Amino acid sequence: MGLDMTDTAKIKACVVGLGSMGLGIAGSLLRAGFDVSGCDVSADAMGRFSTLGGDTAQTPGAAANGVDVVISVVVNAMQTEAVLFGPDGAASQMASGGVILSCATMAPDAARAFEKKAQALGLMYLDAPISGGAVRAAAGEMTVMASGAPAAFDRARPVLSAIAAKVYELGDEAGTGAAFKIVNQLLAGVHIAAACEAMTFAAAMGLDLPRVYEVITASAGNSWMFENRVPHILDGDYAARSAVDIFTKDLGIVTDIGRALKFPTPVAAIAMQMFVMTAAAGMGRDDDASVARMLAGLSGLDLPGAKA
């Protein structure tokens, strides 16, 4: 290896997509001493990154000029394609032998296609979806579900160490990381929809909702998402920590894969419809716990914040 991997200052990193997750990643890299450039379509996001000490550029390609590691933290496969391989994309500008970390949740086939494109340019690719939310991203404590060539892991390890508390190395080809993440998203999406259905059902039966939260979180009906999202319902606070539209997308990927594999996913399919209904009611960009607000709104339940 020509690069001394113990000296983070010698690794040039670029973060494309400076939303809540990307900004947290970029901040973690800056704190760890990396030389970090970044790019986002939002001037506000670029401003926040500048404040942290990052170097901004107007296009992914300009931001990635000569860098060793590009971290793509955009929303989906289409945006990933654009920022990496489109006009003014990052990939063609990177240092030779550099590695792309692709963090968006996408179908395994899309991840495999991107790995091939990266290899054709002499680059390495890690299929590296992330989990944990904005708070853990800002703390450098995300979970990464990654797959790719061992050499890509070796090259990216100092970066991964700076941004994640836990890195699962799940296989030596792109696609496996994406598949693990989409299994997680199936469960996460269903559990959010179920939490919202259960809490509004409890309200319809006239139960004391904070007490329901207390009892369920200590019982066999608990889930990570129930524990995390129900406080939003109790507070009537639907400011987006993670938006409804994330799950219309991710559960859409689940059901698309299922259809392609001829494998039925009825629970994921109905949960997806709950998010689609919530988006249809105008709450697509609100917090994903808004499924509860949708159910309360259509049935005339008096829930905190339901009329907002």
Added chain:
Amino acid sequence: MGLDMTDTAKIKACVVGLGSMGLGIAGSLLRAGFDVSGCDVSADAMGRFSTLGGDTAQTPGAAANGVDVVISVVVNAMQTEAVLFGPDGAASQMASGGVILSCATMAPDAARAFEKKAQALGLMYLDAPISGGAVRAAAGEMTVMASGAPAAFDRARPVLSAIAAKVYELGDEAGTGAAFKIVNQLLAGVHIAAACEAMTFAAAMGLDLPRVYEVITASAGNSWMFENRVPHILDGDYAARSAVDIFTKDLGIVTDIGRALKFPTPVAAIAMQMFVMTAAAGMGRDDDASVARMLAGLSGLDLPGAKA
């Protein structure tokens, strides 16, 4: 109070229904020094109870003759009605002012009707559904979600202390305990169906299933049920700890209540259909993780124990 509640030997208790939960309860009471009688339709169950030192009787009425506390641990409202208030039922034989603990999961309306019948006989009634599974029942460490008159709680407290690690006192009328339990069952049932769907979906994508379990249990897709039931799938072990038919029943109660209240429960409804499909395929009395076996069977997936 005419009874010294600190002396458990003076309280005569009767357990009706000596299945895995009832036997655990009866054993906990015997260890705590109560005088315990019991009754079950199964001679095997009665034999196990005798071995622990309990007094058996051929009918609920005979078992409950002169007792202070009757604990009904049968499957549903219909069985509860029969063992408490039917011919040879327990209620009419109890000591005056005694208290009934009714543990079956049922609709809140059914619990309220039983409370009225008990009161008409000069008895007290606790709507006291239980949670935690057979292992915790045997250890005297169940969770009880109870509602009823304060005097009923006072009278039953030594018994509750002997059988439960946690007693939620949720209100002063029957129905509230049942409603909390059914909210828990909505979530538990959906989470089991989702766990089975997610694991078989992962298998369909060719993933390493033990690794999926490791990653998901450390991620936001986790649930109490995922963590508890997926080992059954990994081991291909579908010996019933809790049977598929429990959830066709409990999710049926959820959807019946929703229909009566005109409140939609689409996620619970599709989960119920998954359990109905599994029961239709001949696995109603097998472990509830058999939803995974049903999905594997219909799609030709090679899952441990799937052909059994």
